[in-house]
Amino acid sequence: QVQLVESGGGLVQAGGSLRLSCAASAGAFSSYAVGWFRQAPGKERAFLAMTSASGRDPLYTVAVKGRFTISRDNSKNTVYLQMNSLKPEDTAVYHCARYRGGIYYSPEAYDYWGQGTQVTVSS
16 A cells, blocks of 8 residues: 655745655655645645656646746655745645556546645735
């Protein structure tokens, strides 16, 4: 059973930064691409970024490109999401997930999900 655990969320003022972590159970991560999504109240889960197994050629949605950076440390089975210049509209629960194949920006392309970490950005 693959387990993913997100951490690093919290309350931050607009313009601030947070770094989220996604830690996976041993042996479950280094061969897979991993994505970050977020879900705001009343909205669908939205794709943010994806890193390949090697960490090269990351993909971002337009809304966060240039502000968020995805990275990974396979020696620690951990994927990160550095979030800068945060805005109130970034407020959501942030989830990481393991990519299994298919359309990379669709939640259906991911098989294992973490429980999420809350990010709240105040104005």
